Amino acid sequence: MGLTAAALAALLSYALCLAAVRARFGLDQITERSSHTVPTPRTGGLMVLTSLLLASVLLLFSGLMEREVVVLLGLTVGAGMLGLLDDFLPLPPLVKLAVQAALAFLAAFLLGPVQTVPIPLLGWQTIPLSLALPLTVFWIVGMMNVVNFMDGLNGLIGGFAILALGAAMTVAGVSFWILLLAAGSVFGFLLCNAVRGRIFLGDAGSLSLGFLIATSGLLTEGGAYGFWLLPLVSLPLIMDVLVTLVRRALRGARLTEPHREHYYQLLKAHGWSHQAVALSLFFSGLISACLALSLGLLGDQPPLFYWLIALLIAGAWWAVMALMMAVKNEATARLEGPFR
Numbered sequence: 001m002g003l004t005a006a007a008l009a010a011l012l013s014y015a016l017c018l019a020a021v022r023a024r025f026g027l028d029q030i031t032e033r034s035s036h037t038v039p040t041p042r043t044g045g046l047m048v049l050t051s052l053l054l055a056s057v058l059l060l061f062s063g064l065m066e067r068e069v070v071v072l073l074g075l076t077v078g079a080g081m082l083g084l085l086d087d088f089l090p091l092p093p094l095v096k097l098a099v100q101a102a103l104a105f106l107a108a109f110l111l112g113p114v115q116t117v118p119i120p121l122l123g124w125q126t127i128p129l130s131l132a133l134p135l136t137v138f139w140i141v142g143m144m145n146v147v148n149f150m151d152g153l154n155g156l157i158g159g160f161a162i163l164a165l166g167a168a169m170t171v172a173g174v175s176f177w178i179l180l181l182a183a184g185s186v187f188g189f190l191l192c193n194a195v196r197g198r199i200f201l202g203d204a205g206s207l208s209l210g211f212l213i214a215t216s217g218l219l220t221e222g223g224a225y226g227f228w229l230l231p232l233v234s235l236p237l238i239m240d241v242l243v244t245l246v247r248r249a250l251r252g253a254r255l256t257e258p259h260r261e262h263y264y265q266l267l268k269a270h271g272w273s274h275q276a277v278a279l280s281l282f283f284s285g286l287i288s289a290c291l292a293l294s295l296g297l298l299g300d301q302p303p304l305f306y307w308l309i310a311l312l313i314a315g316a317w318w319a320v321m322a323l324m325m326a327v328k329n330e331a332t333a334r335l336e337g338p339f340r
Helices: 002-023 044-062 067-088 093-111 129-150 156-169 173-193 202-219 223-233 235-250 263-269 274-298 303-339
Strands: 118-120 124-126
Touching: 002 044, 002 173, 044 067, 044 173, 044 202, 067 093, 067 173, 067 202, 093 129, 093 202, 129 156, 129 202, 129 235, 156 173, 156 202, 156 223, 156 274, 173 202, 202 223, 223 235, 223 274, 223 303, 235 263, 235 274, 235 303, 263 274, 263 303, 274 303
Parallel strands: none
Antiparallel strands: 118 124
């Protein structure tokens, strides 16, 4: 029944996205942050959530949804509704952040036990609830915004979401089936987004997917490895956002204003297609997932091993970004050479 529900989620998502495209429902306007040139529906996230909810009814009647999964799904929908409201009635940044923090707090409090969050310092430390709770809230809110910031090119976040949800399923426990349904819903959306970009996720999609990916780490059965799997898999996206914010902060730019300075946007400006940039980040994430999943095969490892893996992933991401820009710079120089 779970596989049937996942297939149904994919078909529903595809059909709903097609309907939204044909009805031109929820057209996005071009802004300073946009990477597209014509108004395009940004209601893909609403269609993904709708198909996820409808397909999850099958899980509910099949007895495949535990209490924790119902809570996870409800809070994910809450994150999506926050994004939907922001899509159509832009919210002040502080209000949006406050609601994100409230949703993250509820997830940390209800889906814990957050008091056993493992921290790889000198050893795997079990930290007190007073520190574990804000740390977990920071992770969830941070991931919601990372996914939101990186949602700008055809196929980028959709492809990453399927990869991250797939990685989470390897240590998912009770949340396995709902993550599979979410991956199916995203796949249906990707059929309308990856090639021609006929519809986008919008904040409803990016915030809900970021929330689901982040909170799924709270329900893992892999101990320390399960908790740190998702940050490692997501590191290429996190690096893009982190390095971009640091660069802007160092020159005194406002961090809340729209811009096109993320590395994925710079690659697009250098002449790479939406699909090429999305694939570069997808394969960076795939390499990250393979390295992270290998930790599970190796069993318990000292904390330093996790930090070395993270450093390797960050270095690989940096090398891929630099190489792609260098290739386009060289190609441009060769084309312009005879006309100088």
